Amino acid sequence: MIQRPRGTRDFFPDELEERRGVEETLRRAVSQWGYREVATPEFEHLELFTIRSGEGIIGEMYAFQDKGGRDLSLRPELTAPVLRMYVNEAKVLNRPVRWYYFGDCFRYERPQKGRYRQFWQFGIELIGADTAQADAEVIAVGSDLLTSAGVTFELRVGHLSMMKSLIADLEPDTQKKVMACLDKRDYGALQTVLPEGDLAERLTALIESRNLDDAFAITGSIPEEARIRETFALLDAHEVPYTQYFGIARGLDYYTGCVFEAFAENLGAENQIMGGGAYRLAHLFGGEDTPSCGFAIGFDRVMVSRGDQGVPRPLTVALVVTPEGRLAGIGAAAAFRRAGVRTLADLTGKSLSAQLSYAAKHADYAVVIGGREAESGMVTLRDLGSGDQETVSVEEAVLRVVSGGSC
RNA sequence: GCUAGGGUAGGGUAGCUGGACAUCCUAUAGGACUGUGGAUCCUUUGACCCGGGUUCGAGUCCCGGCCCUGGCCCCA
Incomplete structure (x- = not known):
């Protein structure tokens, strides 16, 4: 008997109808914000993903050569393909561009709760607006989508400039290590990376702070202060529940400012259900340097977090x-x-x-x-x-x- | 890549200090019921993950693989 490949799933009608129902809910909700759906190929040139995320990710990708010897990969995420599409074909569109996507992605990783080798992501990209209003809208959409999907979650919002202002004088390599420690809140490792001075203490205080005045007291005045304050004021106006969290690093260099993550209940070790932020990617794919902001929701984790709610049979x-x-x-x-x-x-x-x-x-x-x-x-x-x-x-x-x- | 536990009909399980046709529930198909259902009863179908090894004999013990459920690492 032929088995399913590891990390994949079959869906029986009961489960699939429930997934389709949530999918429909998400589409309706995002549509009300004016986002329209786009779709890209299931596979792309391998380079598209390594440009964005580095050579190191090849080991986690379903990469292959086609019969013409081209290096390709099943897509491991959708932000890069969507930005490629924007650069290739949409330069003349009126900005800002509001797009959303829903599709399956593939990563060669060890399966565990909420993590599969084929999984679905639902996300948006807001391209070509570089304002606090844009950042706040994207976060508000994310919060709205998760809420409408019936998920209970904690939303953490931060801004990279605050952490970066404190470590600006360090070697780039050390900066990376420090950010990784802070992202994981691994203070022990932080001590070994930064053995001297009070920098570790200030960083720790920054990521433990839960309001802007405390945080800016640590960083001092930075150029982004006004925009950060405006973003949070807008979030309050959107009535989005969130916690300020200046320890979010999100691992990647191209995030430029605002970053946010959501965590949900009923999940195991893999409890992050949404992640995103403001970034600049378009120039990496040969386009103009375009500010963008977006997020991706782990659709399968949404389903796990909701639990079995069932769908009533139609008449x-x-x-x-x-x-x-x-x-x-x-x-x-x-x-x-x-x-x-x-x-x-x-x-x-x-x-x-x-x-x-x-x-x-x-x-x-x-x-x-x-x-x-x-x-x-x-x-x-x-x-x-x-x-x-x-x-x-x-x-x-x-x-x-x-x-x-x-x- | 590392690690813990697990794999017996379609689903859920007993057997696991080796020994006869592998247990039970559910499901499926048919019948009791020649034009009326979910109950009951009877019958039917259907499984030891794969490959080696130990043994007179392996579902049971040993080794390897595959897969599942978690955790670590990673997390675009």
């Missing part, structure tokens, strides 16, 4: 026929479907008893058509909840089912 009718009623049944079924009712036809030719047994498990009403009904042009509508039934015309049966009445 369903099952057609139960004898051989004499089969032809009349086709027309009756069509009438129900035209009225928007899911209608199951019998395909087995089994006894009425067996057909009803099946119908009882999968439908709300049974429409029985045997020899008597076929002859009179009527149908017997049976309410499978109450067991009541009545013989009526097809039109009357449709009307009763649609109106939700009993027989």
Whole structure:
């Protein structure tokens, strides 16, 4: 027997319907902010991803050569492809551009709770606006999406300039190490990287601070102060719940300012459910240096965090026929479907008893058509909840089912 | 890459101090019910992850692999 590849999943109808429902909710919510969907290829030139994230990530990618010897990779994320698309084809668009995406990505990693080798990301990119309003809108959209998806989460918002202002005098290599320690809140490692002076203490105090005045007291005045204060004021106006968190580093060099992350409950070690910030990537792909801001939501983690909530079955009718009623049944079924009712036809030719047994498990009403009904042009509508039934015309049966009445 | 636990019908399980046709629930198919369902009863279908090894004999013990569930690392 052939097994699924490691880290992949099959989805049965119950689970898939639930996923589609959440997906629909997210699409509706993001659409109300004016974001429109874009789609990019499942695979890209390998270089697209290494430019953004470095050669080190090749080991975690599904990279391969095609028959023409091109180095390609299944996409491990969607920000780079979307920005590539923007640079390639959308230079003439009015800015700002508001785009969203929903698609599967692939990473060769050890699977664990909320982490798979094929996973789905839902995200937005706001391209070409470099203001506090832009940063605040992106964060507000993220908060809105997670809330509408039914997730309970903690949103942390920070700004890289505050940490960077404190470590600006260090060697670039040391800066990286320091930021990695702070991102993980690994104070022990921080002591070994920064053995002397009070810098470690000031950094620690900065990332422990939970309001702007305390934070700026540590950093002193920095050029970005006004914008940072404005961003938080706008977030308050958006009524977005958040905590200030100046320890967020997000690991990558191209983040320029505002950064944010959300963490959700019911997840294990992998509890980050959204991450994003302001960045400059377009110039790496050959475009103009364009300010952008965006985030990605881990869709699978949204589903894990929500838990099994289930999706109610849509109103369903099952057609139960004898051989004499089969032809009349086709027309009756069509009438129900035209009225928007899911209608199951019998395909087995089994006894009425067996057909009803099946119908009882999968439908709300049974429409029985045997020899008597076929002859009179009527149908017997049976309410499978109450067991009541009545013989009526097809039109009357449709009307009763649609109106939700009993027989 | 490291690490803990696990893998027995479609789903959930017992057996795991080696020994006869591998247990039970559920599901599936059919029947009791010649035009009326989810209950009940009967019958049916259906499994020891794969490969080696130890042994007279392996679901059971040993080794390797694959996969699952967590944790570490990483996290674009």
